[in-house]
Amino acid sequence: MARLTKIKTRKRGDSTEILALVNHPMETGRRKNKKTKQKVPAHYIQKMSFELNGKVVAEANLGPAVSKNPLTAITIKGAKAGDKVKVSWTDNKGESGGATGAV
Amino acid sequence: MKRRTFMKGSLAGSVLAVAAGSGLLKPTDVLAAGWPKGAFDAQTEADMLSSLYGSSSAAASGKIRIKAPIQAENGRVVPVKVQADLANVEAIAVAVAKNPRPLATSVNLSGGATGYYSTRIKMGKTSKVTAYVKAGGKLHTASKTVKVTVGGCGG
Numbered sequence: 001m002a003r004l005t006k007i008k009t010r011k012r013g014d015s016t017e018i019l020a021l022v023n024h025p026m027e028t029g030r031r032k033n034k035k036t037k038q039k040v041p042a043h044y045i046q047k048m049s050f051e052l053n054g055k056v057v058a059e060a061n062l063g064p065a066v067s068k069n070p071l072t073a074i075t076i077k078g079a080k081a082g083d084k085v086k087v088s089w090t091d092n093k094g095e096s097g098g099a100t101g102a103v
Numbered sequence: 104m105k106r107r108t109f110m111k112g113s114l115a116g117s118v119l120a121v122a123a124g125s126g127l128l129k130p131t132d133v134l135a136a137g138w139p140k141g142a143f144d145a146q147t148e149a150d151m152l153s154s155l156y157g158s159s160s161a162a163a164s165g166k167i168r169i170k171a172p173i174q175a176e177n178g179r180v181v182p183v184k185v186q187a188d189l190a191n192v193e194a195i196a197v198a199v200a201k202n203p204r205p206l207a208t209s210v211n212l213s214g215g216a217t218g219y220y221s222t223r224i225k226m227g228k229t230s231k232v233t234a235y236v237k238a239g240g241k242l243h244t245a246s247k248t249v250k251v252t253v254g255g256c257g258g
Contacts (some may be wrong), residue, residue: 015217028225030203045137050216057214063143065199065207065225067180073221074210 005099007087009079012064016079016103018050020087021071025037028064043093079103141204148198151206152235155196156242161235164189165248169234171249175226178251184221189238192218201230226251 004023009016022045029042048060057072081103088098145151149159170184185195196209207224226249233246
């Protein structure tokens with residue numbers, strides 16, 4: 001299932017911030033469905049990687065304690081306007097997604 | 104009493120889920136290669152650190168700034184920003200002391216990435232939020248207490 005991933009970049013002084021927003025439930029596996037009393041199975045993003053011009057600049061490990069629809073951001077130095085940014089993620093069920101953009 | 108049985112039930116349930124998960128999720132483990140499962144399963148911050156970075160001693164540093172609310176009304180979404188003004192930052196981890204599993208998220212930085220990590224985490228109750236920063240092969244730490252009025256785990 002395709003999940004929407006959005007990326008955005010913005011200037012922070014002399015570095016550039018890359019923000020990634022993924023539309024994802026981030027279930028911990030501890031929550032219960034109130035009606036059926038069944039546990040909602042865990043479903044969360046585990047890996048997220050940030051690339052600048054094809055080179056990995058950051059690899060984030062996310063756990064179940066990250067909020068729903070996670071917004072994750074890192075900053076990089078020396079990015080120029082027009083540089084390609086790519087964010088990709090994989091979750092514990094093997095789903096993956098990502099987005100590309102430019103600074 | 105009701106709450107107590109509920110807590111017991113959810114604890115036992117989570118053990119089962121972990122057991123089932125480890126069997127069922129084998130193919131996923133391959134996909135998410137390098138995901139530090141041991142660190143995310145660790146129940147104490149010391150275990151988490153040694154699993155993640157091979158060392159559990161971290162020195163307090165004034166050069167790490169944590170931007171988080173003093174009081175979070177909703178524990179489900181607590182924005183946390185870590186800014187480390189240290190040279191050669193290699194990794195940043197965010198841990199919540201009183202969550203069932205302390206490690207919330209971590210990031211490995213390389214190339215042109217600077218010592219900054221921003222994320223939103225869930226918190227079960229009022230707790231210390233600690234940032235561990237690995238810079239130049241050493242661990243540095245800083246923490247901040249965030250009050251939570253409504254928890255974000257379970258329920």
